[in-house]
Amino acid sequence: MNHTSQPPSATCTSCATTQRLSLIIHNVRYLAHNRYFCTNCLLKNHHGLFCPICFQVYHDSPPPHHRLMCLRCPSIAHRSCALPFSTTTANAASVPVFLCPTCADHKFSYFNISAADRISRTVDDKSFKVLAAASRIAAVSMSKGAAAARFEAERRAVEAAVARKRAKEAMEELTSIQAKEEEENSCCVVDLNLDARLNVTEE
Template sequence: MKRERDHQFECGICGAEDRYLLHNVRHRTPSYRRLCTNCLLKDHRGLFCPFCFSVYEEPLPIDRSMCNKCPSISHKPCIPSNYPHHTPFICPSCSSPNFSFFNPTTNGDSPSGRIIDRDSARALVAAAKIAAVSMTKAAAMAKVEAEKRVKEATYAKKRAREALERLAYLAAKEKEIMEGKGGGSNYNGLYLAPPPPPPPQITGKVEK
């Protein structure tokens, strides 16, 4: 039981423990998982600019640079002049294996022991927006699925009722036929007629 509670405060990818900064996202419907800010952004690289952390809405920006190694899309004006210009373009998370979008610093004077700088704050907001969109879509899909199941259950109930009514009708017809024929057993729709009466007994003497 304790282990299950611990999992609620662990990132579903890297396993980092964080009670407050984990995001709920849809993962292979109908399951969900909790991700830290860094793992959520790395798992949804094509949904935001890795420099300004603006979450994209349709349509995508025209003036953009696409990473050659992942789905990441960057605003060209957001790319710093001192950023290494690879040809083809490589996003920050692909340029360094140890890159992290979210880097809170430790500070003993802070009540939580951590300070979030401007870039990390932007990353946190972007991750929260992406998680909100993901859960909104999940709620919409769950509603559609629930309505579908209600319709299927209603249709199945109707078919079952029709089957019972049909069975009752056939039973009544069979009873009516049997009563009209004077009884008998039914074998595959064939009714056995009642046995003939015994021959009359002859009484008296036979003349020679």
């Protein structure tokens, strides 16, 4: 029996989840390479770019007095979102201790949908926010990747132009040297012929 393999875009390169199970496989630029992540893996690999409670994607990191950072990873949450999930120490002036959902529970998944939702391809409000956050992060990463690729292409084009110019200058210099050598050799031949004629005349 022949089995047709799924295209790379249909499988998460991190957990091997298929598009049928996760609804969407995101194409994302990650560690200078194009990767395919399910929604859960994409968010777990981009802590710090979104609030893990309300799933707002950050354009800029919230100011220090408006954020709480996870004690174990780079995840950053809005202070107002994280306070109900944080703990305080005996010192009331101390910063609350916050663990993001994935650090608090290693089995936590950002995106869970039922079999019925997979069939109908519908999601609840929370899952929609999660999907939207992952899609925004993927879009931004691909835009940055495209910009980096354009910059690299332009840099290489400039380097190629400089190399061509140097090669042309080198060829022109070589041609000039060869012309001078030919001119000097021609003068030597003329001098030898003149000496020969003078010797014949004297005899």
